[in-house]
Amino acid sequence: MSDQPKKPFLYIVVCAAGIADDVGKLITAAQERNWDVGVVATPQGLGFIDAAAVEAQTGYPIRSAWRSPGDPRPLPPADAVAVAPATFNTINKWAAGISDTLALGILCEAYGFGIPIAVLPYLNEAQAAHPAYRQSLERLSEMGVLIGDYEPHQPKAGGGRDKFRWEQALELLAPNVPRHS
Template identity: 85%
Template sequence: MSDQPAQPKKPFLYVVVCASGIASDVHKLITAAQKQGWDLGVIATPLGLGFIDASAVEAQTGYPIRSAWRSPGDPRPLPPADAIAVAPATFNTINKWAAGISDTLAVGILCEAYGLGIPTAVLPYLNTAQAAHPAYRQSLDRLHEMGVLIGSYDPHRPKAGGGADRFHWEEALELLAPEVLGRA
């Protein structure tokens, strides 16, 4: 028997990454989360996987990136989530999630999180033309009604990309901290 006190379990954060030009900066969120005492794993949408440096992300988190369902009987590669951050969240993922269209592992996890009561924050990243579509506003309203914490972002101009300097990765952690700490 050890005389050492047990180390407290770090909260585990799932970071859901979508197909977006700024997804390559997800290391900023990973670094900030680790500095705040989170353990984390990344779940990428199938297309989002092509926007990140998978080897670097896996080395930084210590876990494999998930982007597809596992086969029955395969071990779960990530511990259960204490919280989820969706960053960057695309127009497509936001609308599918709000509609309950669970056609990818990433959106499936988000749809289940509601029923499991897992605190979830979303940081949208899209352009003004997409943000003008009525489905987007309705989707944000539905997610808000579901208790999803929605970050702020001013959409960028269509066909221009950009806005990476205005995307505040740490906002997901700021939104989730009261939810996760309040449950401890």
Template identity: 70%
Template sequence: MDQKRFLYVVVCAAGIAGDVGTLITAAQDEGWDVGVIATPHGLPFLDAAAVETRTGYPIRSAWRRPGDPRPLPPADAIAVAPATFNTINKWAAGIADTLALGTLCEAYGAGVTTAVLPCVNAELTAHPAYRESLARLRGMGVRIGEGSGGAAGFRWEEALELLAAR
């Protein structure tokens, strides 16, 4: 039997993060196995037990100790949803001070296809650092979706559409 493709879903501290099950279910329906990596501030937004039951994997949020086994298989693709202003700017700057950011920074070097759905309010999208960060991520080959500033109109499935695009 062929092994399924493995998708990392990186979840940030946005109010809609608790709805990540929508993306997990959609990905599984498309044949992906899924593991969740949460930013430290994003972790409290999740129902960890529900996510872990749905995926069959522990949510990762902290670095593992040397010698500890890797709890997730290597990623075939990564979806960052919802992605916050902070995560987008740090990622674009190459700051890897959390497991989530370290994973995203390494993904570029490993050639892992990555999609991001920003969840940033209008005031923060106006900041020049944000626009510059999106441009840098695009230049790195990151596929950037529309996203939104909140739950209204946030299309979780767009991450899968971006990953499937050629």
């Protein structure tokens, strides 16, 4: 048994968005706040990040697909989850209880386990105008999910990279995660 206190473990769920390649900013911010970090990417999100760089930074393999029965769990259990960037698709599927990817399965189960979750939406104005999005945010909020502030960007323009506050996920989670000793 180590004399080192156990650090809380943060899962970062990364979705397929143009700013996903900046996820290292959230990893660094979490590590500076004494978190250990593992990344779970949606299948499409995997193509938006530098997997080798993320794995080198976290020290853990990126999860994107279910493991086979009997395979070891590559990540410790989560003490908290940050979904960043969270896309229109992931937010709506998660709120509806759809679990067709590992990332969504983890999010759906995290609620049942009472694990604190922060979500930082990243989407365009046209998507944000869809009634399903507002309803999904309401449902997630009712579930206790901590929702970050984000102003949607123009359609077909990407953008918002300079306004996306990665560290907001940690600010939202801080009062909700007990420190480990």
